[in-house]
Amino acid sequence: MTTPSSSSTSSKLVAGSPAFWRSARGMFAGGFGTFAMLYCLQPLMPQFSQAFGVSAAQASGVVSASTASLALGLLPASWLADRVGRKPLMVAALSLSALLTLGCALASSFGQLLVLRALVGLALAGLPATAMAYLAEEMEPASLGRVMGLYVGGNALGGMGGRLLAALVVERYSWRVALVLIGVLGVLTALVFWRNLAPSRHFRPLRGSLGGMWRDARAHAGDAGLPWLFFTSFALMGCFVSVYNYLGYRLAAPPYSLSPGTIGLVFALYMVGSLASAWGGRLSDRLGRRNVLWLTQCIVLTGLGLTLAVPLVAIVAGLTLCTVGFFAGHSVASSWVGLRARQGRALASALYLACYYLGGSIVGSASGVAFGMYGWHGVIGLLALVQLAALAAALRLRQVQPLPRPPS
Template identity: 60%
Template sequence: MSADSSSSCVCAVAPPSSEPRLPPVKLQAGTAEFRATARAMFVGGYCTFAMLYGAQPLMPMFAQDFALSPAASSGVVSLATGSLALSLIPAGLLADRLGRRPLMNAALALGALLMLLSALADSFQHLLWLRAAFGVALAGLPAVAMTYLSEEVDAKSLGHSMGLYIAGNALGGMSGRFIASLLADHLGWRWALLTLALLGVAGAWLFWRNLPPSRHFQPRRHDLGRMWREAKALFRDAGLPWLFVSAFLLSGCFVSLYNYLGFRLLAAPFNMSQSLLGLVFSLYIVGVWSSAWVGKLSDRLGRRNVLWLMVLAMLLGLALTLSDHIVALVAGIALFTFGFFAGHSVASSWVGLRARQGRALASAIYLSAYYLGSSLVGSLSGLMWGRGGWQGVAAVLAASLTAMLAISLGLRRLQPLPQA
């Protein structure tokens, strides 16, 4: 009897301790949970870029209304991306304690609120302060998105999911710019910003409804010693430091091109209207397709064999933008956009695969470099616009992309890590 009782006791106690809480298999393409995750991350990326870069085509209007130089008007983009860059690592550390999903939900909601306040700004200085605060608040989503996907999605499906997230970025950037251009031409820039804010509110609700809770997240205490060890390990990796530099150069070049494209197309010999300029920004749709397609292609062929080709496409596209013929110029913008979003998709998913430890920190460093490049190279290009017009901007971008091409060719020799 005692033996039977003991056995029965063991049976009664065993199930709670043996019941797994975290499924061992990560999300794979084709499953319902993968599709829900993809929807949420697509919406999150869409709203992030719509609100962040929707002010970009309005720069000529800010310059005119507030009597600013092109470089000064770029502050609506540079301050937002710069403050976002500086906030990504703190946001990543906070996500290690609070979880990925809660931080992303809060970031998108606060970003929409600050975007609403930006539409009511009574001066350009007030607008700049709100844009800086917007960057800090929004940082929680891009700081955690790649980490969430790397933790939750199977390695064979990671390129696909990362490509869809970045496709959302591309479509959001395109839609935000197009909507802002169209509304600003007829109703003014305040209505344009207000519409983007309302879009952010809707997106925050959809993101909250669709994103599944993390299944592979383990909360961690803040440990500066551990963080320092992780950072040293990341920078000792043969590829990660170069991928961080790649983020800086790719983003800096892309944002610079679109920052000053409006000034060129609104002036002679093109003399476009603000609405027509919005149609040119719709070339972002090329990035929606390229990021998803090339993401899957890199899963098959290898990231080292794809990245350098995308950089080469950007260089060829840049050369075409020097033409005064609108067809050649638009073709160049499309090729440049294709190469950027595809290259960013490849590089960002590569970071998630190589960072075996400190994955959240690796993603935060990558994105800090990404948005810092957007801010710093974007500002430098504005100064070159003042000195040499579009040719001055193109010279900065050509030098940056040449360095990026050398890096991507070097990364071709990088030995892959064994599968985890």
């Protein structure tokens, strides 16, 4: 006789089945569309400076507004997903974000563009806040890693593809045409996501109180390791976004005078980052996360220093090291959060991601001010301080005692 538990497990999606691959295709499209729409305007910042007469720091708002609103929307979105369901919220998030991106192309002022971009980020929060919970519920445990890898791969390729497409289009047409194309791409990914992702069959609405969430949040804040990991995500993302935000201004000016399309090619380094993420995970499994995280911070610091050189090849090498260090560090830190959090794991993940996106917004904006005052050296000086603080956090984490294994 089949028990309810075994029946529930056997009804989950298994790697290799047609339903699994359809859902994996849907999750890949969802991750691709989310990050394409979130970061597509990063290489267009110099064009916004020219079109609206704004500084580099002000132009960075097209990225910071979205990442900040996404960060603020993660906790409410995760709370809502526990009550209305996973797939409906994710489909709504992608669809609304695509329509708002199309609306960005019609913005008549920079202020309108910033408001629309903030709404894009707020709408997008529904997918990353829900995706991991959906996969954990619907996928057979042994198949979860494979589909999670496809989802993360969609994130990386979407971040690269959205930036690269926008940069190549703006070189021949305009930023408005680039936004229309990204918006259409968002609509298409939303359709693929809706058509392919299996409906939730194991979702059970929750009625947990806000008081329970507050208790879990206090427990996370009092943990010996989690706050340091949250700060690590803030610093890593802040440095990563800032380097890519303002390097375009430097490469567009003499002595390089590169075209927008050529500058956009630097985002192809995301492919290196995807490999670095897997490398960081394997290395931490072998040597331990506490012995690897600080090393990734050192790689980022070395990369930041190399970008101060004049030869273009040295700048690209420095950017490569920054990308490798970021992806590897993020892989190590994010997986460590899941191990440290013994209760409220979904909340711990949401807090990590909130700090992650707030870092991109806050440090990204502050770096724009530094760029306006002191140029590229000002950006690197500020980022070096942030990264040194992250290195100190990683060294502090080396002293944190691991939690005992739960009884089997």
